[in-house]
Amino acid sequence: MNNSKAHGLKEQLLSEIxxxxxxxxSLAGISDRADDLVQDTLVKAWANADSxxxxxxxxAWLFTIMRNTFFSQYRKARREVQDVDGEAAARLVAMPDQMSHLDFxxxxxxxxxxxxxxxxxxxxIGASGFSYEEAAEICGVAVGTIKSRVNRARRRLIERLALQDEDESAPDVSKA
Known part of the structure; x- marks a missing residue:
């Protein structure tokens, strides 16, 4: 790879961090593991820049690398048992200061x-801004499958969070 291509790739990689x-x-759930996953993804992308x-x-290319890396690590680690009683996790919990933190x-x-x-x-789709087609490509499934998964996920979140409509979380200005 010549210097201008390497510089261009470096800039693109940095902009996607x-x-x-x-x-x-969203995959790892823990910021330390997420940071490690980002680092592993960038290292693999750099090493395979020619591809x-x-x-x-x-x-999309980077997300595919990350997804594959995550699932490879998950398969390796699923036999490991850590923090079975949740003591370490309980020590990391800090109570939020505002209601929005509780909602989040x-x-x-x-x-x-x-x-x-x-x-x-x-x-x-919702957080990373990919189109259904791009998400389907990243996940290696049909577009309809992605649409179905997103729809089921949204419905389940609405049910579980007891949201009746989108305006429920807005302040009630009629009482102001």
Whole structure:
């Protein structure tokens, strides 16, 4: 790879770090593991830069690498048992200062309870801004499957969080 291509690739990789970290957090659930996943993804992308087709969707390529890396690590680690009684996790919990933090905590907890395929589809579409087609390519499934997963995930979150409509969380201005 020549210097100008290497510099261009480096700039593209760096610009995708915030999106990669957000997706990694949705997959790993823990910021330390998410940071490690982002680092592993960037290292693999750099090492395999020759396999990237210039002009193609860099974000989709990186998300595919990250997803594959995560599931490879998950398969290796699923036999490991850590913090069975939850003592370490309990020490890391800090009570939020504002209601919005509580709402976000509730949302995050419910998001984590979604089946992995639904959570992944929802994060790709809702949080990362991918089109259904791009998300389907990243996950290696049909577009209809992604749409179905997103729809089921949204319905389940609405049911679990007891949201009757989108305006419920807005302040009641009639009492002001």
């Amino acid at each position: 915030p999106s990669l970290r957000a997706f990694a957090l 990237f087709t210039y002009g193609a969707n860099m974000r 905590t509730d949302f995050k907890a419910e998001l984590d309870l979604l089946p992995a395929d639904q959570r992944e589809a929802l994060v790709l």
